[in-house]
Amino acid sequence: MQELRKERLDRGVKVRSESIYAISSLKEIMFIIGPGLLLAALLLILPLFVSSYWQGVLKITGVYVLLAIGFGFLANYVGLVSLGGALFVGVGGYLSGGLNYFFDLPMIVTIPIAAVGGALICTILLLPALPLRGVYFAIVTLVYPMALSRIIVATGAFRGTDGLPGLERFPVGIGPIYLIFIVILICLYLLSRLVNYEDFGLVLRGVKDNELSIKASALHLTWYKIQAVFIAAFMGCFAGAYLTHLYGWVGTSLLAQDFSILPVAAAVVGGPGTIFGPLVGAFILVPISEAMRDYGTLRIVFYAIILVIFVVFWTEGILDYLKRKYEQFEHWVEM
């Protein structure tokens, strides 16, 4: 019997290595920037065509997308497995909510302050854990939100379990969707530039591959980790502040584990090879979770099944698969 094997060839514009392209026509430019433009167009058009209920879902999805992108960036490009989604959301949310409640600042001020200030606070909180790797770092990031929520309940800070009510809320309509979607698009653009084309991003990827070599290359390892955590925390804290002003309320539910766990699932479903993967994962998982709201806690089971299927049978993830199909010819050749 004749034996065949699958041969994969890079398409013409890609020469020699990732991030080196030979471009000679508009068509080839479109080949490279096309997928990004398509994604941007989809995100910007989508809110116009859904019912107001699903518009609400899109806002929540946006929050999870930001967390998932942050998780994917840290885990796949810096080697820090962070379960700190809840920490970021909680700190960002309480900061913007607190500023609005106690100092009466408008949200146009509180959201930027919460994003930057919250990211600073989270980075400082995580500073002692930065020398840790893998599961140890994950555990520390997981413990922080739990501890913070207990502290808030026990001490009654920020009005304890009651939370801070009556905060300024976003106006109804599709405006808030565009706010978070545009932030998502900016983050995606900057991050994918960073990890693919910037030398700083290459150093971060070096941190993931090999910390000792980074040290031996005269680079301050912890400083690079600090910057990476700040970037992810910035996105997470913005998401938290956004959520606060979406509900007009801040409480310990902002420190719930959902914000830590779902981004992990989204990153697994989307695939580890791109910055965009976690976005795709979140856009699949959050609406599914929403559509299954009628089944109550059973949806967790459904969720778990999806996750297991991806982890066991399709570790590549959706977007990595699509990327491979897009960038390479495949054909069968005789062995």
Place this chain on the structure above:
Amino acid sequence: MNDESILKVKNVSKSFSGVQAVDDISFELSKGDVLGIIGPNGSGKTTLINLITGFLKQDKGTVVYNGEDISKWMPHKIADAGLVRTFQFMRPYHTLPAYKNLIPPLYSKRASRTGLGNLGDRDAVAIDILEDIGFERDTRVPFKLAGTLPLGYLKRLELGRCIALKPELIICDEVFSGLSMSEIVSMVPLMERLQEEGITLIMVEHRLRELFRVANRVIVLSFGKKIFEGFPEEVFEDEKVKEAYFGGEDTYVFK
């Protein structure tokens, strides 16, 4: 070659939970020297390197580099001062193409001081350096993922990472080990060229014949102690060295 001392190791000791890995070792190195460090497995060679380059902290003793006490410096600061090392177990950034492996050192402050990292396009500098150390520019080799390169290239890549920092002193941890004869033969001229460029070298090695072609002084370690220091030609005349490598007189020898 005794004009200027570049590295002074004074009474350095390190123990791991009771095991004395490095025991009171002292030596001195002048600019342009090539020092070979040899010794049986487990004699503390790699630990000594880790102590000098700051990856481990010594229990006792000091390391003086260019007149400064670097014993308490962090590894990146030591590398920033021009004292760099390779790793025995190659540590490339395996998800990056080979030439991108040189971007982190070229991104460092030292590279912008020495001018290598300032030339605008770090990629071009990286490919130039790789070509210098035996990556053929016109092939795909410099552009392959580092994780897919054969061992010989990985060893060169380790050296390339050091060279990108324009070092004054390179500590090579077994750059010849695991290579085929032909690969070693092509590595030796590279080491000789580094020496001609005025870079001081410390080479930890098991391949003695090739080492002795390059080294002008040798230190022998055994169980963490320095048992010999001198010229390569004298090494195997020394009784203690013979004992460390082949066993003492009362050792039973199978015939």
